[in-house]
Amino acid sequence: MNPGTLRLAPLASLVLGLVGCAGSGDDPGDSRPLEEALDPETSGLEGTARGFPAMRDLEGRPLAAGEFSQWLDGDQLHVKIRYVFDTTRWIEENSVIRQEPALVQERWSWVEMREGQVQRRFEIDFLAANATAEKLEKGEMRRWSEHVDVEPGRAFAGSAWALAIRGLRPRLLRGEAIELNTVGFTPKPRSGTVRITHEGLDRLPMSGQTLTGDRFRIHPEIPWVVRVFVDVPDSKLWLTNPAPAAFLRFEGPLAEPDDPIIRVDLLPGEPSGAASPASR
Numbered sequence: 001m002n003p004g005t006l007r008l009a010p011l012a013s014l015v016l017g018l019v020g021c022a023g024s025g026d027d028p029g030d031s032r033p034l035e036e037a038l039d040p041e042t043s044g045l046e047g048t049a050r051g052f053p054a055m056r057d058l059e060g061r062p063l064a065a066g067e068f069s070q071w072l073d074g075d076q077l078h079v080k081i082r083y084v085f086d087t088t089r090w091i092e093e094n095s096v097i098r099q100e101p102a103l104v105q106e107r108w109s110w111v112e113m114r115e116g117q118v119q120r121r122f123e124i125d126f127l128a129a130n131a132t133a134e135k136l137e138k139g140e141m142r143r144w145s146e147h148v149d150v151e152p153g154r155a156f157a158g159s160a161w162a163l164a165i166r167g168l169r170p171r172l173l174r175g176e177a178i179e180l181n182t183v184g185f186t187p188k189p190r191s192g193t194v195r196i197t198h199e200g201l202d203r204l205p206m207s208g209q210t211l212t213g214d215r216f217r218i219h220p221e222i223p224w225v226v227r228v229f230v231d232v233p234d235s236k237l238w239l240t241n242p243a244p245a246a247f248l249r250f251e252g253p254l255a256e257p258d259d260p261i262i263r264v265d266l267l268p269g270e271p272s273g274a275a276s277p278a279s280r
Contacts, residue, residue: 205273
């Protein structure tokens with residue numbers, strides 16, 4: 001991955017540490033299983049890379065400085081993304097991903113530290129189908145561990161999320177809506193579904209230039225019983241256009257549904273402006 005493949009959900013573990021399952025939609029011309037659609041031969045293999053993304057609020061004001069790195073260890077791709085807010089607070093995401101013969105995420109974790117103490121930690125072991133969470137509440141650390149219904153090769157979170165969307169991009173650009181399963185943290189791990197759609201082509205002011213990207217919406221389809229207690233906002237992800245597609249911007253909650261909505265830009269530097277529709 002070049003720096004442009006920052007791959008998302010460091011940021012928020014993409015609202016919930018999204019994890020994907022089989023795609024579905026209205027296009028009968030592409031009924032391949034998700035793992036075939038994500039064949040690395042067609043979506044591209046990732047390698048060693050480093051970048052420095054920026055986390056902002058929706059007005060473009062800086063919140064945290066980011067450092068992104070990824071490297072290969074045998075046939076495993078390791079991805080680490082850290083955001084430093086100040087000298088006392090930082091967050092870090094780590095992923096382990098296999099790319100061949102098909103894209104398989106093995107592990108994902110996200111932790112928030114303040115003054116040397118864990119505030120929140122979320123982890124998913126895709127191979128063991130287990131998710132854990134811990135959160136400091138009123139001075140006491142609460143912990144959860146849940147079995148989750150995920151299948152390796154059909155489930156993703158965090159930094160692997162943009163890899164999955166990139167692999168599904170041709171279907172989404174044709175107008176197909178694809179439903180994926182999720183593991184969300186509220187902070188207890190919970191299973192759910194999201195609906196992914198392509199919404200259009202945008203111009204994005206960033207770091208003194210205007211870039212063009214396809215906007216994808218991630219809409220959580222929350223059961224009404226849960227919706228009474230949890231309001232999960234949509235998230236948006238932009239991939240560069242024209243191809244090759246790579247991460248450009250993310251907007252959504254930092255980690256849990258009630259967290260502030262943040263923006264993560266591929267490029268640091270000022271200014272950062274809201275996206276606007278672009279003519280083709």
